[in-house]
Amino acid sequence: MALGAILVALPAGCGSSDPSADGDALRIGYQKWGTYSLLKASGALEPKAREYGLRVEWVEFPAGPPLLEALNAGSLDLGHAGDSPPLFAQAAGVPFVYVAASSPSPESSAIVVRADSALREPRDLKGKRIGFVKGSSAHTMVVRVLERNGLAVGDVTPVYLAPADARAALEGGSIDAWSIWDPYLAAAEVAGGARRVADGRGYVTGREYYFASKAFAEKRPEVVRAFLTELTRVKDWAKERPGEVNRMLADQTGIALGAIEKAESRRNRYDTGPITDALVAEQQTIADRYVQLGLLPHKIDVRAAVVIIPFGGKE
Structure with missing residues (x-):
């Protein structure tokens, strides 16, 4: 079935896996309205995960910091957040790696x-x-x-x-x-x-950063690659169907359609790419300033938490 048909046909919540399904869990932390919500609602990841002997578990968080705390506790394999949570997590010794980022949306x-x-x-x-x-x-x-x-x-x-x-x-x-x-x-x-x-214009980029637990990225890079590929596909679908995306996200999040329409009208996170030298530099600048302000306990090297996993195209 085409991805568009999957998205149109599925009601909200059908992206969640059946806990009784066979296979180990692929545990994904997500936040309301983020592009992970689109992938969850589409249900497109579940059949791909089964090819790798995995069932998908989606866990919602109100913000990036608690999501990364769960990853540190070993409760998640994949997640996403804005610019700051990964910096605080790296300074705290959380074993994660950046695997991709969205386009900006200040x-x-x-x-x-x-x-x-x-x-x-x-x-x-x-x-x-x-x-x-x-x-x-x-x-x-x-x-x-x-x-x-x-x-x-x-x-x-x-x-x-x-x-x-x-x-x-x-x-x-x-x-x-x-x-x-x-x-x-x-x-x-x-x-x-x-x-x-x-x-945010002139102050922040408003990017989403995508990451994985370090152990999972090392053990199952092919699964991380498949996940990023499916995320890219659902974003490509969403670019062409704003009305359907708005209704789907309203159902998925419980937030009024008018608010979703307003939020979506200014969002530009529908491109996904690798962690480039420029993005490392952006993150390093924020981290260094946080150290100067005493918000981070010590200097970190952002590049040390980056792993390159090529993705895109057909799986």
Whole structure:
């Protein structure tokens, strides 16, 4: 069956494997709305995994840091996150490797305030309480926005909160601003309760980084390659069918269709490529700044966590 037919035919959730199926588990950590959600919903990975004697287990996480903690605990084989979580994980000795990355999508990240807030621009954030997930891409966003607008990280009070908790805190007034990514960002904007004071353009790339546990990449590189190939195929399909993708993601995530449409209208993560020297340099720059700020305990060498697994084309 063609990939498009699979995507159209399957209802939400049918990408999950039958736990009673034969074979060892291929355990994949994913986040709401990310391109892994498309692959999960398509069901296209499951038959490919069976060719390798594997059944697929999908595990949802609210953000990258807890996903990488699960990988460190040996509970996952594959995952994805923004720019910062892999850096904190590498500094903590988590045994993982980068295997690919998406194209950039800077508009998918922003720092927002309540619609009725007096804060209008980044410099207004001085002395304010900003909520975000520690060690996430939203953390990078805060650092970059402050420093490029004449402020220091110490000029604000960080409040470390999961996305759902941060939205409630913003709406309730216990924080003044919130650094967040789509689809949580779009959901807050569509609901009318949030307004941007800065988005990611000029500050962050908004890429997804794809990674595997080091042991799994060394033991089953052919499975990692097959996974990346299927991910690329489903992205290629999605580029041509935005309406179907929006409905599918709304069903898959439980987020209102209007918010998904808003998020998808500014996303550009539908290309997947290898970890290049330029991407290593991007990540190294962030890591080095985190060391200078005392957020990472020591210097890391990003390149040491990169493995090259060619993918694409027919399996």
